Amino acid sequence: MKTLVLSALMLSDSILKVKSDSKMLDNEKVDKDTIMHCFKDLCLALQNASKPNLKFRAIKRKYHD
Numbered sequence: 001m002k003t004l005v006l007s008a009l010m011l012s013d014s015i016l017k018v019k020s021d022s023k024m025l026d027n028e029k030v031d032k033d034t035i036m037h038c039f040k041d042l043c044l045a046l047q048n049a050s051k052p053n054l055k056f057r058a059i060k061r062k063y064h065d
Contacts, residue, residue, distance in 0.1 A: 003030050007038035011046070 013020050 003038050010039050011042050
């Protein structure tokens with residue numbers, strides 16, 4: 001769980017172009033490679049979520065208000 005939280009923090013930092021307090025990364029006993037792997041997975045998930053999903057376009061159109 002710590003890995004996911006720290007990776008999400010890194011992702012938000014990179015999106016918002018800010019630098020959060022790095023003490024959290026230094027104090028935790030999580031491997032940096034593990035955090036980076038999770039960070040890359042979160043980046044891919046965010047990229048895929050922002051792409052239009054043509055597969056479900058008809059369903060969205062049908063049930064849209």
